[in-house]
Amino acid sequence: MERTKELILNSKKTDLLKEKQNIGAAAQGQQAFQGGATDLPWIQVAPDAPYFITEEGENWTPIGQNDAITWPDFANAFRRKDLKQVEDHLAWLAAHGVTCLRFMLEYAQTENRYFERPAGTFSPNMVRLWDDLFELCGKHKLRILLTPVDTFWMWIRWKHHPYNKQNGGPCSDRSQWLLCADTRKFFKDRITFVAERWGGSGVLFAWDLWNEIHPAHANNRTNIFHSFIKDISEHLRETELRLYGRTHPQTVSLYGPVLDENPEVADAIFRHPNLDFATTHFYDAATINNPKDTLSSAIITGRLVREALEHVNKARPFFDSEHGPIHAFKDRKKTLPEPFDEEYFRHMQWAHFASGGAGGGMRWPNRHPHVLTHGMRRAQKSMAAFASLIDWKRFRRKNLNYEVQTTSSAVTVFACADAEQAVVWVLRTDTTRKREGTFKQTAPPIEVGLKVPGMSEGKYRFTIWNTAEGRPILQEEAQNTIRGSLSVVIPAVVTDIALAIRKVG
CATH class of the missing domain: 2.60.40.1180 (Golgi alpha-mannosidase II)
Structure with missing residues (x-):
């Protein structure tokens, strides 16, 4: 009996060691992702309209929101704690008309969701998490707008981040992220790994190459934006063309109010020749950030979309990829009453859509718990049904x-x-x-x-x-x-x- 127990225990140890070795090899790029999601058609910009289509020529509208791998709906994907719950949620989203989720590759609010740790070494648990998410999203025909760096929490908690030189990383100061040649090499290595492993999948809708690019990331300079975007974009395109003979769409997002103080960045965000579509984040201090009613935020949303379309190339899609009551939630510690928030959400969504944005914009939940309400999901389902009434690939809209x-x-x-x-x-x-x-x-x-x-x-x-x-x-x-x-x-x-x-x- 003791000998049998010993053999079983040794067998389990051997299986566990093999699993760790396999995951470790995968995390170093030695194994390509083989999920069923690879059959999902890729998304591209329509050739004759500022909207999106599949590679098969079907209309496709980005309807969704921001999600994170640490938030309640997806936290159970880490270490495969409960993949059934995650899949059930994805199926529910698809049933409510959701087509797109915006994710950060890592979420740097804590130390256990870094994609690299130490810098240059890809975390096996995170690689497996993304393997699972790509496969499950493909199963339910959901796509991902992926941004490789969580610049918000990376900035706030820089002393902990693996890219910090004090932690063995390449960068001496957070004000050098866009300027430091060593940091840029690590970033390129990261997106190369992601492109090699998951870039062949149609689940990847598009790349948000840099989340909320900001002068503070470049020692308060903006003249570096154009060359930084060009360098990263061309590196990624060359990688995807080498691997797949085609490329996913690209954008770079901007915290909207930055335009007020630095209007020159509009050229890089809205008109950069390397980018395929434009995105900004609607955080108006007087209305959206801390809404007093559900009317004013809708009106400002319409105005912000119109202003964006005046900047952007007429053939280039635009949408707001972040908005929500951030001041009310983060600074005032207030969760908006559900009926109010659902009407605020619905009004902003339709103001964005009818003003010429692609889809209804992408809410950052800013609620406790940090998820959208069922009423917001019904609003997304309504918009998805309405979207079928327009032939987007032929719609050369003007605000x-x-x-x-x-x-x-x-x-x-x-x-x-x-x-x-x-x-x-x-x-x-x-x-x-x-x-x-x-x-x-x-x-x-x-x-x-x-x-x-x-x-x-x-x-x-x-x-x-x-x-x-x-x-x-x-x-x-x-x-x-x-x-x-x-x-x-x-x-x-x-x-x-x-x-x-x-x-x-």
Whole structure:
């Protein structure tokens, strides 16, 4: 009996040693990822419109939010604590219209989720976690917007990070991240490893090469941005072309308010020739960061999208890849009441979408627990269903927030259109309850007439959409006989209403 126990124990030790050796080899790039996700079609920018399509030519809209490997929905992926829970959550997201998750490769708020430790040595547990996430996301047709460095927590907790020279890393100071040649080599090695292991998968929607690039990362310089992006982008493209003969889309994100103090960075963020689409983070101090009502944040979102589209190349997609009540949550330690937050979320989402952004923008939860509510998921499902009404690969949108004429002074209009399609969102401005900051759902409905400029003559299909319930209220076809504009009447607006307009034939 004792001999049998000893043999079983030795066998388990041998199996464990083999597993560690296999994971260790994989973590050094000796084994390519072989998950089932490799069959998922890659995403690319549409050749004739500022939106996204699959490589098979199907419309694809990024609908999702920011997630993290330490937050409740994904924490169980680490060390495979409970992969069934993670997969069930991914299946639930897919059922609610979510198509895209924005992840940091590592999350540096603690010391046990570094992707490298020490610098240059890839953590076996983290490699296995990403193997699992890529496979599970592929199974449920979800894609990942991946940013290789968590610059927020890396900055705050720099003394702990493996890239710090005091910890054996390459960089002497956090103000040198974009300037230090040794640090750049380590960063290139990191993205090379990721590209080699997971870059063949269509789960990888795109790269956010550097999260919230900031002058502080370059000793308060901005003139380095352009050359840094060029160097990293070209290195990654060469790697992907060598491996796969094609490349994933690329962007670099920016903390939006940086533009106010450093307008020159717009050239690197919105128009850099190496980037494929543009992203910024909507953190307006007076509204979005600490909202008092659900109206003001929607209005500022529409304005910020319009300003971004004025900067960006007309053929380049744009979306907000981070927003949320960061000041209320982080500094004031306040979690917004769920009904308020869900309306705030839905309003910002539709203001972003109708103003010409690709999708509804990507919320940073800023809640306790750090996840989106079920009401927010219903809002995403509503938008996903509405998105099927527009042919995005042919939609050369122009922002018309201020150009659409309306018969009512009690609404704000968010709109984008080309000659044959339009997306319009009408928001009441006269029904906000001052104490709660939310909209009065029992307000008497009003009729709103609209005139959308720039649209051609012909037959159109009009779909009026209830954004809260996620369903069409009315769908009809009518002939537009006026060249240069299109008129439509929405019979009953209580709080808000969306409208999809598409030429028939």
